[in-house]
Amino acid sequence: MTQEISTHIENAQQGDAAALDHVVRHCQDRVHRLALRMLADEDQALDATQEILIRIVTKLSTFRGEAKFDTWAYRIATNYLLTARKVRANDPALTFNQFASDLTQDLVDDQNAAPDDHTMINEFRIKCTMAMGLCLDRNHRAAYVLGDIFELEHKEAAEVLEIEPATFRKRLSRARDKIVAFTAQSCGLANPKAPCRCNKKLPHALATGCVAHKPNPIFADAPSYAEAKEYAQTTVDALLASKLQNATGSLKSPKDFAREILSLVEPQH
Numbered sequence: 001m002t003q004e005i006s007t008h009i010e011n012a013q014q015g016d017a018a019a020l021d022h023v024v025r026h027c028q029d030r031v032h033r034l035a036l037r038m039l040a041d042e043d044q045a046l047d048a049t050q051e052i053l054i055r056i057v058t059k060l061s062t063f064r065g066e067a068k069f070d071t072w073a074y075r076i077a078t079n080y081l082l083t084a085r086k087v088r089a090n091d092p093a094l095t096f097n098q099f100a101s102d103l104t105q106d107l108v109d110d111q112n113a114a115p116d117d118h119t120m121i122n123e124f125r126i127k128c129t130m131a132m133g134l135c136l137d138r139n140h141r142a143a144y145v146l147g148d149i150f151e152l153e154h155k156e157a158a159e160v161l162e163i164e165p166a167t168f169r170k171r172l173s174r175a176r177d178k179i180v181a182f183t184a185q186s187c188g189l190a191n192p193k194a195p196c197r198c199n200k201k202l203p204h205a206l207a208t209g210c211v212a213h214k215p216n217p218i219f220a221d222a223p224s225y226a227e228a229k230e231y232a233q234t235t236v237d238a239l240l241a242s243k244l245q246n247a248t249g250s251l252k253s254p255k256d257f258a259r260e261i262l263s264l265v266e267p268q269h
Contacts, residue, residue, distance in 0.1 A: 009069060013061055017262060020057065024258040027056055030070065031077050032253035037145045038081045038138075040130040042218070044090055046255060051084070052077045053257050057265045067159060074146070074160045082138050096135040096178065100186045103128075103196035106204035114202040122225040124202050124211045125189070126248045132182060133245075136175050143171035144179065148242055176241075183241040189232040190240050198225070222249030 005026050011019035031052050036045040055076050063072055081087055114121055133141050139161075146157040147168070158168040183190045188197040205211040223231075231243045 005069060006065075009060070009063065013063070020060075021258045021262060023060065024053055024057065024261050025256075027073050028053060028257045029250065029252045031056075031073070033251040034074065034077050034145065034150070035081060036218075036251050037130060037133060037149055037248075038078075038141060039087070039090075040127070040134050041090075042216075044087070046253070048081060048084075048087060049253060049255075050257060050261070052080050053261050054265055055080060057261055068156070071156055071159055074150075074152075075162065078142050078146070078160055082142060088138075091138065092134055094131070094134045096182050099132065099135050100182070103186055103188075103194075103201070107195060107197070107200040108203050109200075112203060113197065113199040116199060116225060116229070118199065118202060119215055120206065120211050120213070121198050121202050122222065122228070123216055123219050124205050125198050125225055125228060126219055126222055127205075127211065128198070128201075129244055129248060132179060135182070136178065140171050140175040140178075143168055144175035147172040148176060148179075149245060179245065180238050180241040183244065184237045187244070189228060189244065190237065216254075218251055218254050219249055221252075223247040 005023070008019040008022040008026070012023050028049065032045060032049045035048040035052065036042065039045050039048060056073055059076060063069065067075075133144065136144060142161060143157070146152050146160060147154070150157075152160065154165050154168055154172075157172075158165040161168060163171075185191060186194050186196065188194045202211065206213060228244060228247050231247065232240060235243055
């Protein structure tokens with residue numbers, strides 16, 4: 001934890017609204033990225049981000065520095081994302097078999113396929129990549145996101161999830177194996193023999209509203225579709241799955257929650 005954020009936390013705990021604003025801004029993009037990777041739904045992720053930030057603010061007075069602040073905040077976030085009734089009710093309980101089957105449906109022929117430089121093809125790729133995580137149960141999904149997407153040290157990730165490091169390593173290994181196997185078998189970027197291609201699925205995704213017709217700014221800093229294709233051509237399977245899963249950009253929150261959160265929650269003394 002940097003001295004700057006440490007000072008803001010201490011001041012916020014004393015009721016300094018400006019310091020609390022800094023704390024919320026420090027957390028909001030991290031929390032939004034975690035929520036989006038766990039939920040793979042932008043509206044749900046925004047709702048979850050607000051709820052989590054409120055919890056962080058209301059619990060801030062209990063933070064004593066026994067763990068890193070980010071670890072503490074991630075623990076609050078993952079606890080909400082794993083246990084909140086609203087989140088659990090919206091979990092699609094998708095399986096890898098169902099997802100693999102879906103990837104073979106609604107493919108257009110080569111003549112009607114979108115060009116590789118279509119402005120929305122990269123957004124479709126990213127959404128498909130994130131949806132893959134929904135095929136893992138919530139506990140394994142959390143382990144995968146914290147371990148391979150956020151790249152936390154195993155001890156810290158275990159602390160976030162309040163489990164033993166050995167348990168975390170087992171969950172991460174199982175989740176990683178499933179993601180790697182699915183990517184190698186069903187992703188057209190990774191496997192030239194797989195029927196699915198982003199450009200053949202995009203027309204249906206646009207028609208059904210799965211992908212909007214204008215770029216979403218939260219994906220603006222993601223590696224391009226061309227870069228993702230290059231990864232696929234130069235990287236072995238185990239590393240490729242990780243490369244593609246991380247080729248989503250920073251997923252910063254499109255909403256500035258600080259002012260709204262401060263209006264909802266009084267600073268804690």
